[in-house]
Amino acid sequence: MHVLTSRSSRLPLAWAELPDRALRPDEVRVATRAVSVNPVDWKMREVSLLGFAQRILGPRGPFVCGVDFAGEVIEAGPKADLSVGDRVVGGTDFSRSQRGSYARTVQVRASQVAVLPPNVSFDAASCLPVAGVTAAMAVRDHGGTHRRPGSRVLVLGASGGVGHFAVQLARIDGAAVIAGVCSQRNTGLVQRLGATPIDYGAGDALDAARALGPFDVIVDAIGSTTYPVRRCKALLAKGGVLVQIMPMPRDYLHLAIPGPVKTVLGRPSRQNLAPLVAHLAAGTLDAVIAERLPLGEAERAHELSRAGRVVGKLVLTADA
Ligand SMILES: NC(=O)c1ccc[n+]([C@@H]2O[C@H](COP(=O)([O-])OP(=O)(O)OC[C@H]3O[C@@H](n4cnc5c(N)ncnc54)[C@H](OP(=O)(O)O)[C@@H]3O)[C@@H](O)[C@H]2O)c1
Incomplete structure (x- = not known):
């Protein structure tokens, strides 16, 4: 699993290779195509309540930041009601010992993702979860x-x-x-x-x-x-x-x-994402994207988000 990791905001995010965890029966592995940036992503790298909670509740090993992702299912457990090739959007959850979404692949429960219709782009969908x-x-x-x-x-x-x-x-x-x-x-x-x-x-x-x-x-x-x-x-x-x-x-x-x-504590799930996806598909909801950057430029995206002036969302794109 190719991930971007850095525990501290003083050390830049860098690529690392971590071993994949075995897929649980109700989980899917998703190849990320777009990841959107939220202030929580960089706040978790700092000495903050969120950073502390992640350290206590999150998975062991290097910290991978990010929550939002959209991408394609590449592996599905036997109890997951999704198939390889499904286009999905979702959010990772460190309190379930899941690594973050700044990665080439993520591993989450099927109930954490909603299926995307063909007319909803990965970029727009990735803005929804948090x-x-x-x-x-x-x-x-x-x-x-x-x-x-x-x-x-x-x-x-x-x-x-x-x-x-x-x-x-x-x-x-x-x-x-x-x-x-x-x-x-x-x-x-x-x-x-x-x-x-x-x-x-x-x-x-x-x-x-x-x-x-x-x-x-x-x-x-x-x-x-x-x-x-x-x-x-x-x-x-x-x-x-x-x-x-x-x-x-x-x-x-x-x-x-x-x-x-x-x-509120925004916790993405299929149930709360599906109505938002339906609005994107119907054209009644617009995800305003301020800027798209390659996933490898996540550090620059964090600088922009930290400045507090982003209009709409920042999206990090991953190659297919
Ligand atoms: N509770 C939760 O589950 C949850 C979920 C998501 C986010 N959050 C938190 O909620 C906050 C907002 O998140 P976000 O993603 O919306 O942040 P954001 O996108 O980074 O917000 C930036 C926007 O705020 C505007 N802004 C800055 N100062 C303003 C002011 N005085 N009055 C009105 N607008 C102002 C900026 O435009 P201008 O500078 O041009 O005004 C910019 O468009 C963050 O602290 C985040 O950590 C919490």
């Missing part, structure tokens, strides 16, 4: 937009990986108002995706959002240092929820008590 699933959990599972057409939704960080999917899912679910906070350079994109853009450089974004509220759902993909919980809560309608995608330790008190502040 960012798309997290957005769906925020907007739909917590926000209930699919059960309640006519919702009012505010997305803080509407141009990022999670935010650009959150805006589109709210639009698909028939939200009456979608406001998307972004920088001036991204207002055109956010409008095209279906939201009324609020340029955070033009003044206080939360003050500007008040005119479009109160909101049934606020998705904060940036964090409470920039968008304080107290101020976001003041923009909620009765019964509304604030979903923090990246809570800070000081937010844990809000999350611990029953109330309007929630968080």
Whole structure:
């Protein structure tokens, strides 16, 4: 198994050859064709809560980063309901002792992947697992937009990986108002995706959002240092929820008590990926790709992601 490995962000990712683990009966081996980059990929290489969790719960041996992948099944266990040649998308899971997706092949349970129809590209599909699933959990599972057409939704960080999917899912679910906070350079994109853009450089974004509220759902993909919980809560309608995608330790008190502040942990599975794949296939959902880089340039992709200005998603492509 040819993988990109580096435990520390101070040592660049480098290719290494690791032995393949024997396939369990319910697992598939997938040749990766595209891998998308999430901030969690580089955060796990740093001294962080995620890095610590990966060290405790992850597989032994060299650390392989990455979660999202799309590719082709090259081997299927006898209890896996997939066949060699199936085109799939999924996410690796270190808590199941699985290695990451920055690799020529990954090995996951069949229930962790969804099948791709021929009109969905590997590049677009690879953007879904962490960012798309997290957005769906925020907007739909917590926000209930699919059960309640006519919702009012505010997305803080509407141009990022999670935010650009959150805006589109709210639009698909028939939200009456979608406001998307972004920088001036991204207002055109956010409008095209279906939201009324609020340029955070033009003044206080939360003050500007008040005119479009109160909101049934606020998705904060940036964090409470920039968008304080107290101020976001003041923009909620009765019964509304604030979903923090990246809570800070000081937010844990809000999350611990029953109330309007929630968080999510995006965990891709066939069940939560399949509806997103269907939207890509139908052309109702768009995976915005900022840049494609070869898998071997993952270190450069991490630099770009760490800078925090990626519009949509970064995709690493692997040769067939
Ligand atoms: N809980 C989970 O399961 C989960 C899942 C996915 C991600 N996350 C976390 O959630 C966060 C967001 O992830 P992501 O993948 O969406 O990140 P991302 O794609 O890297 O977000 C970057 C985007 O944020 C915009 N931005 C930066 N500052 C902003 C501000 N003050 N207001 C509004 N927009 C701003 C940037 O555009 P401009 O610079 O032009 O504004 C850029 O488009 C990360 O911390 C990530 O680790 C958590």
